[in-house]
Amino acid sequence: MFSRRTSWDISATPLAEAVARRTAEGRPLLDLTEANPTRVGLGFSPAALREALADPRAARYEPNPLGLAAAREAIARYYAERGHAVVPERVVVTASTSEAYAFLFKLLADPGDEALVPEPSYPLFAYLAGLESVRTVGYPLRYDGEWHLDRHGLESALSARTRAIVTVSPNNPSGSFLKADELALLSQVCGERGLVLIADEVFSDFALDPAPGRVETVCGTPGVLAFALSGISKIGALPQLKVGWMVASGPEALVEPAMRRLEVIADTYLSASTPSQLALVALLARRAEVQEPLRERLRRNLETLRAARGPGASWQPLKVEGGWSAVLRVPRTRSEQEWALALLEEDGVLVHPGFFFDFPGEAYLVVSLIVPPEEFAEGVARLGRRLEG
Ligand SMILES: Cc1ncc(COP(=O)(O)O)c(C=O)c1O
Structure with a gap:
């Protein structure tokens, strides 16, 4: 009765089961995976949101499939303010x-076509692509004091069905930015093979x-x-x-037909709401109000994490060039799942095991850097004791 592309294995992982048990028993949990900014005391005030959502133009429905002119102009301004012409x-x-x-994926791929995605990266890709009947194929990022795109790994992942290469910059969870030489490589491969570059920024x-x-x-x-x-x-x-x-860019002979097709795709749904698009205009202009405290929190938590590592410790926080998460390389004396379960059951601390993000090897744990600083410090102190004990 149901489609093959929705035949997911949705059984709970042992870690998810252990979290559910603990929550049902009412036992406390220091959640170092919390990545929802609205749950950690960050973001715009209710008054700022109310004001942004009160635009009287929201009473009218005059959709533009590609977005309201005011919203598209505000987005172009956001790039201009950062020095990029859009x-x-x-x-x-x-x-x-x-x-x-x-x-x-609708624009670029037919069922069975492939999109290359970095490993490690954002776990939603397999679903986003799979729901469009597109297959994701991983290409590895390697760490040697910083993360690098592995040219050989990228080339090995290509096939006759590849349609697009996805890059995430900075990447979630590795925190690595795409570098100019890596962009040159991706552009060259895309150019030679007629592929499209998708960059999640x-x-x-x-x-x-x-x-x-x-x-x-x-x-x-x-x-x-x-x-x-x-x-x-x-x-x-x-969120x-x-x-x-x-934002589409590139040779006009490709951008122009892409935009025409995207307009039809977008017109089929008209899903971005008028009130949200109008609010975007005001909120983008005020983004510094939330970004400054957010950056301050990211820096503070990152310092706390680095300071928690005792001299000669066998675990190590990896370099974080940007983003909201940090990766810890931990001893392979246990699997990632065993570390995560021990931390949960014995220390009451929840972290992501690396396999959640498709790390090419073991053993890694991932923590969110937007957790409130006091909770983060306590969670990381327990984590350090467990990893060093
Ligand atoms: C790399 C990356 N892209 C996209 C998103 C989601 O963005 P949106 O809420 O706009 O779908 C996330 C959310 O965690 C993310 O980590």
Whole structure:
């Protein structure tokens, strides 16, 4: 009765079961995986939100499939303020970054086609692609003091069915920015094979450790059809507003037909709401109000994490060039799942095991850097004791 593409294994993992048991028993939990900015005391005040959502133009329904002119102009302004030329005509407003992926997979791929995605990366890709009957194929990122795209790994992942290469910059969870030489490689491969570059830049306003050569956006990369994806979820700590976007750039002979097709795809749903798009205009202009405290929290938690590592400890926080998460390399004396279960059951601390993000090897744990600092410090202290004990 049901489609093959929805035949997921949705049974709970042992870690999810252990969390459910603990919660049902009313036992406390220090959740170092919390990545929802609205649950950790960050984001716009209710008054700022009310004001932004009170635009009287929201009473009228005059949809534009590609997004309201005011919203597309505000998005172009956001890029201009960061030094990148974007014209509103090349912006497509969506109801989330996730929806932008869905539109792009519809635009670029037929059932059974493939999109390359980085490993480790964001676990939603398999679902976003799978729901469009597209297969994700991983290409590895390697760590040697910083994360790098592995040229050989990338080339091995290509096939006759590859349609697009996805890059996430900075990546979730590795925190690594795409570098200029890596962008040059991706553009070359895309150019030679007629592939499209999709760059998820939702965390690009949150740079942390220095990252020489980092790419802030792929908008304007010459010679390749590229889509830069972002949204107010992270830029404004507002996942509940449900507004994302993509910016198309590249050779006009490719961008123009892509925009015409995207307009039809977007017209089929008209999903980005008028009140949200109008609010976006005001909230994007006020983003510094939420981004500054957010950056302050990310830096503080990162320092706490680094300070928690005792001298000669066998675990290590990896470099974090940007984003909202940190990766710890931990001893392989236990599997990632065993570490995560021990931390939960014996220390009351919840972390993500690396396999959740498809790390190419073991053993890694991932923590969110937006957790309230006192909770983060206590969780990390317990984590350090467990890993060193
Ligand atoms: C890399 C990445 N892209 C996209 C998103 C989701 O963005 P949206 O809420 O706009 O769908 C997330 C959310 O965690 C993310 O980590």
